[in-house]
Amino acid sequence: MTNIVNNKFEVSIGLSRKWNARAAGKEVAKEIIQKLKQPPSFVLLFSTIHYKSHGGFHELLKGVWEVLPDKTPLIGGTIACFVNNYGCFSRGVTALAVSYPNMDVTIGLGKNTKISPKKAARNCSGMIKLGLKNSGYKNKLLINMISMGKLPDLPYFGRIHIIKSKAIGWIATYIGLKVFPYFGYGFGKEEEVIDELSRLIPEYNIIGGSSVDSNDILDNYQFIDKKVMTNCIVALGISIDLPIDMKTTLNLHKTNTKFNITKTSRDGRLIKKINNLPAKKQLLDMLKLNEEQFSEFGPFYYRVSNYLPFIFEENPKFTSGMGGFFGNNIYLGYKSRGKKACLCSITGKDILDIIDDNINRGQTEQYPFVFMSSSSILLNTLGSKSHEIKKMLDTYLNETPYLMIGPITENFGTTNERAIARVYSFNSISFKLSKL
Amino acid sequence: MIDDPILDVLNDLLNYDEILACMVARQNMISVMPDQERFDPKVMEIWDIIKRAMDDVFTVIREYSQAGLSEIEFRLQDYEVLFYVFPDTENALVTIVPALSNKGLIEIEMENARRDILNIINKKEKFENIEIAS
Numbered sequence: 001m002t003n004i005v006n007n008k009f010e011v012s013i014g015l016s017r018k019w020n021a022r023a024a025g026k027e028v029a030k031e032i033i034q035k036l037k038q039p040p041s042f043v044l045l046f047s048t049i050h051y052k053s054h055g056g057f058h059e060l061l062k063g064v065w066e067v068l069p070d071k072t073p074l075i076g077g078t079i080a081c082f083v084n085n086y087g088c089f090s091r092g093v094t095a096l097a098v099s100y101p102n103m104d105v106t107i108g109l110g111k112n113t114k115i116s117p118k119k120a121a122r123n124c125s126g127m128i129k130l131g132l133k134n135s136g137y138k139n140k141l142l143i144n145m146i147s148m149g150k151l152p153d154l155p156y157f158g159r160i161h162i163i164k165s166k167a168i169g170w171i172a173t174y175i176g177l178k179v180f181p182y183f184g185y186g187f188g189k190e191e192e193v194i195d196e197l198s199r200l201i202p203e204y205n206i207i208g209g210s211s212v213d214s215n216d217i218l219d220n221y222q223f224i225d226k227k228v229m230t231n232c233i234v235a236l237g238i239s240i241d242l243p244i245d246m247k248t249t250l251n252l253h254k255t256n257t258k259f260n261i262t263k264t265s266r267d268g269r270l271i272k273k274i275n276n277l278p279a280k281k282q283l284l285d286m287l288k289l290n291e292e293q294f295s296e297f298g299p300f301y302y303r304v305s306n307y308l309p310f311i312f313e314e315n316p317k318f319t320s321g322m323g324g325f326f327g328n329n330i331y332l333g334y335k336s337r338g339k340k341a342c343l344c345s346i347t348g349k350d351i352l353d354i355i356d357d358n359i360n361r362g363q364t365e366q367y368p369f370v371f372m373s374s375s376s377i378l379l380n381t382l383g384s385k386s387h388e389i390k391k392m393l394d395t396y397l398n399e400t401p402y403l404m405i406g407p408i409t410e411n412f413g414t415t416n417e418r419a420i421a422r423v424y425s426f427n428s429i430s431f432k433l434s435k436l
Numbered sequence: 437m438i439d440d441p442i443l444d445v446l447n448d449l450l451n452y453d454e455i456l457a458c459m460v461a462r463q464n465m466i467s468v469m470p471d472q473e474r475f476d477p478k479v480m481e482i483w484d485i486i487k488r489a490m491d492d493v494f495t496v497i498r499e500y501s502q503a504g505l506s507e508i509e510f511r512l513q514d515y516e517v518l519f520y521v522f523p524d525t526e527n528a529l530v531t532i533v534p535a536l537s538n539k540g541l542i543e544i545e546m547e548n549a550r551r552d553i554l555n556i557i558n559k560k561e562k563f564e565n566i567e568i569a570s
Binding site for chain 1: 448451452453507520538539540541542543544545546547548
């Protein structure tokens with residue numbers, strides 16, 4: 001799939017479904033390069049986690065760089081699923097390459113997001129600012145991938161997602177959560193990274209997401225240049241003469257389950273008390289669930305938590321998901337943004353509606369490509385019906401190259417509205433070609 | 437059988453950690469099945485009961501596939517058996533996954549496999565029609 005506009009703006013989308021990491025990397029890179037007349041100005045590379053056990057991500061990148069011209073700015077990471085012009089997939093590797101002369105591009109990296117999210121954001125934004133300091137183009141865009149949280153996989157305990165024991169829950173809450181990040185585990189803290197990024201570089205439009213595995217929350221990797229990283233933010237800074245067109249949509253239905261969060265941990269990620277009573281029991285009573293129904297990762301996460309996102313009445317644009325339980329405490333994917341919480345629901349139709357609302361813009365504008373980021377939980381909810389997304393995108397975008405990535409959570413912001421990290425939203429970005 | 441492209445699609449599905457067994461089948465008949473050595477040994481331990489349950493489900497598929505039945509599944513012990521019916525036929529792509537697995541993402545690839553197999557069947561039919569005509 002390729003698009004060449006006035007011999008100036010070139011875009012290509014690549015796909016490989018090969019299982020061998022090296023071969024897949026080579027194939028996807030060949031596909032994007034062969035379709036362009038000029039060398040790419042940048043490449044976005046996204047892969048599912050499967051290559052970890054089929055050669056590894058270093059091999060995947062080696063394959064890519066066998067073909068890609070040296071010094072091409074490249075970022076990306078692991079995601080759970082993706083939709084592009086070729087189909088809807090939860091296994092494979094995809095890439096988007098752009099070539100355009102009136103654009104400056106640089107890459108940024110911030111390490112140790114789980115220990116020092118703000119420092120990582122500072123380092124990343126510093127690199128981006130430095131890399132684009134001489135650029136004269138006024139429109140700025142930052143595309144990012146951030147390492148999401150990782151469940152510790154410890155001997156004897158396995159995946160620590162739900163700890164029933166109050167004593168071990170206490171240890172995990174007060175000691176574990178402080179220690180886990182030093183080993184690369186624990187909360188992703190993407191919202192802190194994004195809050196800081198949007199504060200430091202408000203002149204940038206921001207779109208991205210959290211890299212993940214197949215939604216198991218055990219592993220994730222980020223790609224930058226020729227390196228495979230983990231526990232970091234990678235970003236691509238773009239300065240361009242074309243106007244940037246972005247949109248975010250969210251449509252959650254409030255349920256009748258509303259409650260007051262009366263005690264949280266200092267960082268707001270753990271809910272300790274609901275209506276002044278132990279949080280876990282209160283929540284389970286409200287949901288009419290018993291202990292047996294959430295004793296394992298699967299039933300709780302895939303059957304309950306995914307379908308009941310939180311919103312906060314004081315800041316309804318923020319969403320969060322329930323991660324699990326530590327003793328009596330509920331831990332959230334993102335920190336609470338208010339005291340009055342409401343559980344929401346989302347149906348398959350709601351999901352297709354937010355995509356329709358986002359992409360169906362009357363087609364008055366010509367786009368060289370469309371890049372989208374939305375939570376993989378939405379596609380997990382739709383299952384085989386995720387192919388409806390592809391059908392819808394084909395209808396609205398026709399031959400326009402497009403890539404929708406499925407990180408587990410997403411982030412989005414414009415120069416008018418500061419970026420936030422959240423979940424269950426659908427976000428898109430493109431450039432307006434009317435100037436060409 | 438070795439060169440059967442449908443077998444390639446099934447073997448591809450078996451590369452997924454969470455797909456423990458898969459086949460193309462209809463009632464009382466398995467049309468295409470990969471080497472059973474690639475199936476999860478624990479599934480094979482209860483294969484007889486799974487097979488009997490599958491045959492009962494195929495009665496439903498036979499009855500309703502013409503009416504548009506496209507997917508059906510059941511849970512047996514620690515496993516879930518997913519049936520993706522080929523439209524207007526009594527055949528289905530059948531996969532066995534662990535109960536409580538992350539089915540949504542698996543279903544995306546099952547749908548891709550169903551489409552790939554349908555393409556193969558359609559191409560075969562086209563080829564056979566050409567042969568008959570000539």
